[in-house]
Amino acid sequence: MSRESSSKLSMKDIIIASVLGVICIAIRFLFMILGGILPVAWFASHMFDAIFIGPVYMLIVAKTRRTGPVFVISLVTGIIFISAAISIVVSEIIAGILAELALRKGKFENKFWIMISYVIFSFGFIGDFYLLWFHKESFLKYSENFMNAEYLDALSRLVSVPTMIFIIASILIGSLAGGFLGFKLMRKHFVKAGVAQ
Amino acid sequence: MYGKSRGLDPRIGMILIILSVVIVFSHTKLYIEWIFMSSILFLMYCFGVRKTMFQILAGYLVLCVIQVLVIPNVNVTLASMISVAVYFKMIFPCGAAVALFCATTPVRVLLEAFRRMHIPLSVSVAVAVSARYFPTLKDELTAIWNAMRLRNIKGMEQKIESMYVPLLMSAVKTGEELAQSAIVRGIENPAPKTSIVEIRIRLLDVLVLVYFLLLAGAAIWLG
DSSP: OOOOSOOOOOHHHHHHHHHHHHHHHHHHHHHHHHHHHOHHHHHHHHHHHHHHHHHHHHHHHHHHOSSSHHHHHHHHHHHHGGGTOTHHHHHHHHHHHHHHHHHHHTTTTOHHHHHHHHHHHHHGGGGGGHHHHHSHHHHHHHHHTTSOHHHHHHHHHHSSHHHHHHHHHHHHHHHHHHHHHHHHHIIIIIHHHTSOO | OTTOOSSSOHHHHHHHHHHHHHHHHTTOOHHHHHHHHHHHHHHHHHTTOHHHHHHHHHHHHHHHHIIIIIGGGSOHHHHHHTTHHHHHHHTHHHHHHHHHHHHHOOHHHHHHHHHHTTOOHHHHHHHHHHHHHHHHHHHHHHHHHHHHHHHTOOSHHHHHHHHHHHHHHHHHHHHHHHHHHHHHTTTTOOSOOOOSOOOOOOHHHHHHHHHHHHHHHHHHHHO
16 A cells, blocks of 8 residues: 555545544543533543543554644534534634644654643543633523522532632543553554554 | 435535524523524424434423423532533533434535535545444444453453453454545545535525524524
């Protein structure tokens, strides 16, 4: 097959990346639904996302080693989750570009830069919470129509600055753990099976 | 006709999704939301996707009941636990618009619409592959789950690993096969592509678009 070392993105890379991207999206969807049952789980869901997507991300990087697939996956994730919050698209595009830059910096091989880019990629999904953080007042006002004050008080206590810091820290920890899990699974299974080098 | 779209023109469908996002995030009056929901459900009924329609309706009613009857009547801790149901109910109209779009637009029609809109091939292929792979993913998961039950695998870590690794392996394999078949069919040919599917904006599309534009305008104006 003509896979010379050109940096041009081939259709094959795109298709493999989008099949793996579907797994990323499915994982996010699953944890979003779990988060629908408990708000606390919703706040922690990004950490679990980051842990479980790690191996997929490492596989994508190892299979393609080109600029583009990560950005395309970010974009498609943003488009699919547009119905959850419009800000996801914006944050996903920014994170996709930054993650690609980090990957380029490490020439798709340096583990440190792959890790950095994965952390950035994980933060792309944070747009999910934009509405609750920055439009809290309008969200609460909208909810006032049909809910009691006691309940809204509980909600607004739940959405505060410490929660925000907690979420950011949890995503950071989750993405680091996911990245290491990804490296481990790559070594243990995928390189051995000859799926990736 | 070959691969005929059952519903609206895909481009109008996309505009409809954007309008639904506008309506939801303008935090408008509740009755506008209800008008929007019933219009979408009516369109679903007209285009013959009744099963999806009833699922959406049932989901919406359950969330409404939770919001109106359950939350004000339970204590605060429990209420804050199910508070996300309110958020889900709030974004439900977008979900309904997306469901209408997905149920009435075959992938080939969507690709033709993307081509007309001059969206880069890499993005439209990624969207098409994602749409096609989702149902396969469910089958693969079921197969792996059954194989795991057969081998009687114990332990959380073991379970996750033996679920995850075969899934990724098969995804890579499927991706490679899909890529080969697409390349054989000439996806990398630089010549401009043509399609057997014809899409055009009909009178019905224009009427629906005007109706939803007015609704979105009303939502912003009243909200």
